[in-house]
Structures are given as C-alpha cells and as structure tokens.
Amino acid sequence: MPVRLIGLIPPLALVIIWELCGQYHMLPRYLVPPSLIVSTTWRMLLSGELIGHIGASMFRIAMGFLIGSICGTAAGLISGSVRPVERFYEPLISLTYPVPKTAALPIIFAWFGLGDAAKIVAITLSIFYPCYIAAYYGAKSVAGIHIWSARNMGATRLQIFFRIVLPSALPQIFNGLRIAIGLSFIVMVTSELIAAQKGLGYLVGAAEDNMRFDIMWVAVVTIGIIGFCADRILLMIRSRVLMGQLLGKDQAHG
C-alpha cells in the first residue's frame, strides 16, 4: 500500500464502525448511519433540491471570498510596502481584528437585510483580516536585496510593487487564502443558520427543527466535501503559481 494512501485509513475505519453501529441500532437518533446519508443525498440530488441549496451557498461564498480576499490582500500588500499607509490603517485594523465577525452578524443583518448581501458582507468582513495580515507580512518579508537589484536595473516603484513585492509575498498570501477558505465556510453556515430561505446552513437548521437528522447530515457532509474540494483546488493553484519558490522546500502537497 503506497504511503500516500495511509491518510485514508482513519476516515474509512470511522465510516465502517459508524455503519456497523447503525446496523446494530447502537446509534442515538441524531446520528444516522452513513448508508442512510448516502441514500438521502442521492434522492435529494435527483429531485434537484440539494443542488439549489448548494448553489445558494456557493454563490455567497464565491462572492464573499472574491471580494474579501482581493480587498484584504490588496490592502495588506499596500500597507506592508508603504509606510504612511501602514501608519494610517494599523490602529483601525488592530482594533477591529479581534472582534468576532459572527458577533456582528445581527448588526450586519440589520444593515444589509436578510438576503444574500448580508451573508456576503459577513464572509467578506471575516476573511478580510487573515488575507490582510498574510499579505502584510508577505510584503514585509520581501528580500531587501531583491528591491536593490530591481532599483539597480531602473525599475519604477510600481514595477517593484507588482513584479517584486507581489511575487515575494505570494507564498504568505496563499497561506492567508487557505485560512480564508475555511473561515468563509464557517461564516456561511453560521449566517445561513440565523436567517436564510435557502442554502446548506439553512438546510442544517431546518432539518434539525423538523427532526430530519438524515437531511441534516446530508447538508453537513456536503459542506465538508465542498470545503475539502475548495481547499484542494487552492493547493493545486498554489503549487502551480509558486513553482519556483516551492522547489526543494515544500513537497507535502505536491
């Protein structure tokens, strides 16, 4: 058995034990066996119900992630490379960073209504910070000698920013994006639990209220699978983009 497949053993074992316990009626009501989750998922996929919820959630995540990561990364890069900007924003960032964005959800809902906008804003706000901080330290970590050699070649400030600072910061930017992906799923579920008509988070809450634990598990597992795929896609992009920088350093996800 190849070493890279070793990671499959724990989840497989878990599913088998879980299923066996289900067959022998050893599970509490809210813990339905995997076979039931699979069959319910199949039924909901065929009826199109699940796709609708996935679509609603993915739209919010995609928008929130896009806006939040672009704004956060851009702000962090500028802050990390232009001293006055850093001074200007630093207190504001430090002050608002520790506030849990989910605690601000009621305010966000009051401002942006109960539709998609509020959820997108909540996701945007939450992932702005990890993206900002990663890009900020990424920009700070640029090698002084790379700036020197660029200036020596006659590069302008803009050229240095886009062609030296940005690529230097990319490894850290990707770390930030990875945290942001996980966070955006958490905020998506939380905000949909509070107020939504559609979406995977809504599905979890609604199924729970109706004691339909099989549907609740369908939603939970779907979130897990989509989140896993999103993370893998990001890692693939990362290893492609950072080809030169990762050589001999990080083969873990190669």
Place this chain on the structure above:
Amino acid sequence: MSEILDAATAIQLSPALVVKSLVKTFSRQGRAVQALDDFNLTVHEGEFVAIVGPSGCGKSTFLHMLGGFEPSNGGTIELDAKPITGPGPDRGMLFQDYALYPWRTVYGNIIWPLEVQHVPKAERAAIVERFMSLVGLTHFRDHYPAELSGGMKQRVALARVLAFDPKILLMDEPFGALDAQNRELMQEELSRIWDRTRKTVIFVTHDIDEAIYLADRVIVFTARPGRIKQDVKIELPRPRGPDIRKSPEYTQYRNLIWDLLREEVMRAREEYN
C-alpha cells in the same frame, strides 16, 4: 601587438569614474563611525579595478555608494562626468548572494531588466540568448534558481547584469559564497567574459588571489576610516589562463599585497579590541 596595446592605453585615458574627497559616517550604537574619510579614486574606462581591505574597512559601503544605495556625507562621485544621486541601470550591480528572483526561471531572470527598461520586445529574446550562451547556461533556461548550484546562480546574475549593458559593473564579493574550486572556475570564467566585453569593473573582495588574477589594478584599503593604502598595478599579460597563478610575478604581487594588507588587518584588530 604593440598597436593593440597602444589602442588599449588610449582608451584607458578617459576617466569613467571619478571619486573626490568622499566622506561616509554612520552611527553604530549611538557612536559615530567614520567609514570613509577624504577618499579619492579615478577609474578609467575599460579598467578592471579590484578593492581589497580588512573586514569592516568600508569597501562594501563604498561599492553601495557607487551603486547609489547609500548617501554620502560629503564629496562627489561622478560617472562619465555626471554625479551619482541614486541607483540606476548605468551601474550594474552583482551581489554576493546573487539576488536572483526565485519565482522566475533562468530565462525570466535575465530578461527582466530588459522588460523593466522597455527594450523592444523583438530584441529581448536575442539579447537573452546571447548572454545565456556567454555564461554557458543555454540548456538551463527553464530551470528555477533553486535548481542551480551557487556557481550557476552567479553566472545567471552575471548574464542578467550584462544583458542591460551598464557602463560599469559593481561586484560585491560575487564569489564569496562559493567553495574554493567553484571560486577559481568562476574567476576564470569572469576573466574570459571580461576579455570579450571589456567593461569597466569595480570588484570588491577579500581574496587577494582573486584580485590579482582578475584586475588591472588592486586597490588596498586601510583599516577604518577607509583610504587607499596603495594602488597596485597588475601587469600580468592577458588573456590570463589558470597557469598564470603559478608564475613568479604573480607570487610577487601576492606577497606585496598580503604584506600591505597584514599591517591593516593588525591595525584593525587592535582598534576593535
């Protein structure tokens, strides 16, 4: 033969770099340290000048000032009669740790200065090809710096700096990070390339052999504050092959410069203790 030599001396008559009463002080732990004091130097076009001196004598600082990275506290530096005020592509800098961009391939690194300087697209590729082959790295064009040895990295850096055709090359211990064998090979390679390009070079090193082997003039710095202790003309024939290191003239130069340097190293040691 004598005609060629005459032509060479004629070219050398025009001064490329003129440094007049240069002063540099910086503060270290609240104390003012005099790095350079009333420093004067004239380098002619096409000359290869090596600078040696005890560590901390200000020779690297001097090179950084030539590069425009460090301001002076008095005096002037002029390149082709124009004062140096900041970094610029008329002075190509070669760093000890190569300063290659890890996210760019060999080809991408060498072409970058041409992109920065808006060299017409059609010309870029040809220039890069020419200098890749000059340093013998054509087969490594798609490799990333992380895949290259130290010597190869410095060859990429050399090709990159030659590609944008600066008037003068500033080299800051470029082979200092290499092992002894690679160092000698790179010195021979640089000597060969210099014979073909005849750029004006200021080469800072702490390796006396390297300085003699490569340079037309070896400038020996005093301990801090840095001044010229002696300006030694190296009259070894060119092109210089590896055998020249075995010649008696070479050994004489070596002894002369080592004696000069030893005094300064001892003086520096007393001062710091």
